[in-house]
Amino acid sequence: MNIDKVMSIDAAMAHVTPGARVMMGEFVGAGEPAKCIEWLLAHRIDRLTLIANTSGLRGDFLMGKLFAAGLIEEYIGTHGATSNEASDAYLSGKLKVRQFFPMGTWAEKVRAGGHGLGGALVPVGVGILDQEGLFPDLEEPKRTIEIRGKTYLVEEALTADVSIIRGYRADPLGNVEFRYMATQNQKDLAMAGKFTIAEVNEIVPVGAIPPERVGCPGPFVNAVVQGYSLADQHTLYRDHWIKLGRLPKLPEGETP
């Protein structure tokens, strides 16, 4: 039987249950799996632990809406206020954040989780992030280790029940191609999830993606789902950029 990982969003997202630990590809709103986020909002899957680089883009946009809807219990990432929704949830005590990580540290924790390592040794933040009392919700103080006279923080690997990434094209084998700055660490996130869903702009036949353009090999992916087409995704982002004043409005009658 041929391998075919293409499935409906309903079938793929059934793996996300209340209380699950979910990783999501994104960078301040860019490269987010829009359709899967809409599914979570529609089905109100709650008590989630969200592992994501930032807390989304402000102004009622994609991942940020998960915080406003109260679906996220805990956030593990680098920044609690790239979206106003996450910021509000955090400051009002509805969102738990035990600590913030420097972005490179967070990315290495995910990579370690995906690559079968126990963690990463990181020099960034030594003497700052390990100061007593800085993060009172930590279960134990941050550990340090000395190697050849230099001190590193011991940062444990991160893994997830489900990883949801967003690519450009994918084939039924699960091979995913990325575009530009949406490449991010989507591949590492895919490797760190027990069940990984790739939402893509376009599903193409096996062989359509040149092997050297495969950014995330099929064996790291369990489900391929159809997201917004690239044209519709451009419209979604252009509309939001216009709303935020980051792009000029178009003349009457023209659509982005």
Next chain:
Amino acid sequence: MSHLHGQDPRVVIARRCARELRAGEVVNLGIGIPTMTANYLPPGVQVIFHSENGCFGFGPKPGTLEADSDVSNASTEPVTLMPGAAIMDLTTSLGAMRNGYIATSVLGGLEVDQEGNLANWASKRNGKWWPGIGGAMDLCYGVPRIIAALQHTDKHGHSKVKKRTHLPLTGKGCVKVIVTDHAVFDVTPEGLVLREAYPGLTVENIRAVTEADFTVSPNFGPMDI
């Protein structure tokens, strides 16, 4: 009445920061005032802009219909890619920041002090540290030349250029140059050295608004702006 006579202090800082960038170097601009620096590069100075979301060589904002949803900067503002741009994944991009591949970074700040310590990721809100770190700490750790770009005083008139920072640090001893709407300081092993003051301001004017100790450079002069 402000010494700037109605000019936007953020524009003054961004314009002055742009003159600190050196032709040919790789530069990362933080969010806010630092991002504006790109608009004021002196003619003929070509630098390669790095963006932590995974790019060397991004360019100006596109038109609305040219904006690509997968081509944006670290604040997710639409950008373009210059000829010769290079895309990389996130761990590579952050690794480049940690390991010295970015020559200069311009970063905003809540506080900076006379030892070159920078605090810009956290203040206390509702008893919690807010808003978060992002890529700033990786830059402070690994970039040899950090330029702190910030307004000289807060809204209450208190100096943000301190003897000692009180907020959680982003980087220790990382700042090499401080650019404010009043002055330019070099951070040296002997302490802060006042290099320039905004045109019309005297050394005494700068002392009056600066908590930090500083000496005056033999080459002290009006801000090159």
